[in-house]
Amino acid sequence: AQSVAQPEDQVNVAEGNPLTVKCTYSVSGNPYLFWYVQYPNRGLQFLLKYITGDNLVKGSYGFEAEFNKSQTSFHLKKPSALVSDSALYFCAVRDIAGGSYIPTFGRGTSLIVHP
Amino acid sequence: GAGVSQSPRYKVAKRGQDVALRCDPISGHVSLFWYQQALGQGPEFLTYFQNEAQLDKSGLPSDRFFAERPEGSVSTLKIQRTQQEDSAVYLCASSHYRGQETQYFGPGTRLLVL
Numbered sequence: 413a414q415s416v417a418q419p420e421d422q423v424n425v426a427e428g429n430p431l432t433v434k435c436t437y438s439v440s441g442n443p444y445l446f447w448y449v450q451y452p453n454r455g456l457q458f459l460l461k462y463i464t465g466d467n468l469v470k471g472s473y474g475f476e477a478e479f480n481k482s483q484t485s486f487h488l489k490k491p492s493a494l495v496s497d498s499a500l501y502f503c504a505v506r507d508i509a510g511g512s513y514i515p516t517f518g519r520g521t522s523l524i525v526h527p
Numbered sequence: 528g529a530g531v532s533q534s535p536r537y538k539v540a541k542r543g544q545d546v547a548l549r550c551d552p553i554s555g556h557v558s559l560f561w562y563q564q565a566l567g568q569g570p571e572f573l574t575y576f577q578n579e580a581q582l583d584k585s586g587l588p589s590d591r592f593f594a595e596r597p598e599g600s601v602s603t604l605k606i607q608r609t610q611q612e613d614s615a616v617y618l619c620a621s622s623h624y625r626g627q628e629t630q631y632f633g634p635g636t637r638l639l640v641l
Contacts, residue, residue, distance in 0.1 A: 444628055455531070455618055455632035456570070463628060502569050506628070513558060514583060515630070517569035 414439045414507040418518035425493045426526050433488040433501050433521045435477075441509020445486040447477055450500040450520070459501075462486060473497070493525045529553070531633035533619050539639045540609045548604045548636045552621030559602050560630060561594055562618040570618055576602060577624060609640045 415438045425431045437443055444463055448456040460471025467479045477488045488501060500522050504515040532551045540546050552559050557578055562570035563586075572586040578599040587594070591609075596602040606613055616637050620630035 446629070448632075453634070453637075455533075455634045456620075456630075458629050458631065461629060504569075512583070514560075514572050514575060517562075517571075519567075519569050 414443075414505050414516050416503050416505045416516055416518045418501075418503055418521045420521050421519075422522045422524065424524050424526065427495050428492050431490050431493045431497070431523065431525070433503075433523060435486045435488065435503030435518060436484050437486060437503075437505040438484060439505060439507035439509070441507050443486075444506040444508060444515070445477075445479060446504040446506075446515065447471065447475070447486075447488050448502045448504065448517075450502065456502060459488070493523075495525045495527055498523055498525045531619055531621055531631050533617075533633035533636050535636060536634060537637050537639075539641065542611060542640055543608050544640075545605065545607045546609055546638065548606075548617050548638070550602045550604070550619030550633060552600065552602070552619070553631055554600075555623075556621035556631070557599075557624035558622045559596060560620045560622075561602070561604050562620065563588075564616040564618055564635070566615075573604070573617075606638075609638075611640050614638055614640045 446461045447459040462479045470476045500520045502520045503518040506515040534549045559576040561573040564570045574594045575583040576596045591607045593605045616635040618635045619633045622630045
């Protein structure tokens with residue numbers, strides 16, 4: 413079975429400060445991990461993914477995420493937040509061992525960047 | 528080329544009415560997914576197609592929900608005898624098969640059942 417948790421419903425950060433949006437996962441095998449962003453009345457947009465290789469993944473719009481196998485985490489980070497980063501962020505996981513192509517999404521974290 | 532498109536963007540239905548939601552995936556994408564997103568929640572899996580074959584429909588909440596992709600491109604999600612609890616945003620996503628894990632999402636159809 414696969415599951416993902418986003419422990420924070422909302423994250424508030426001042427513009428220019430670093431931001432972190434947390435994600436932890438549970439799989440029986442090895443994970444594929446994803447971050448998506450959703451703006452109001454829009455579908456989800458892909459930010460970045462971890463499949464294999466370097467634990468630090470760089471994605472769109474200056475975002476990055478670090479895969480930590482021992483802590484089963486995949487936190488999303490950005491060194492300097494912008495007001496335009498304010499949106500809903502979703503973490504997703506797929507268990508490679510499961511044999512399914514279906515990812516499980518977290519409940520989402522609302523990021524609010526204050527001017 | 529164009530991204531994933533969905534129509535209609537908004538649908539208001541009376542309880543008991545049948546509705547049909549359309550998804551046009553990215554050209555050439557083999558895999559197609561339907562999700563249901565309730566307010567304040569993440570997308571919940573409904574069904575998955577590989578070309579025209581429906582390989583997984585384990586997420587469909589009842590036999591009132593039916594999906595098809597007869598020619599392996601456009602897909603339709605049909606909900607019969609709609610209920611108020613069907614009110615949600617229905618998202619469609621497509622991806623390459625075995626070539627790319629990334630799913631590309633459409634803007635969604637917001638369904639409101641009165």
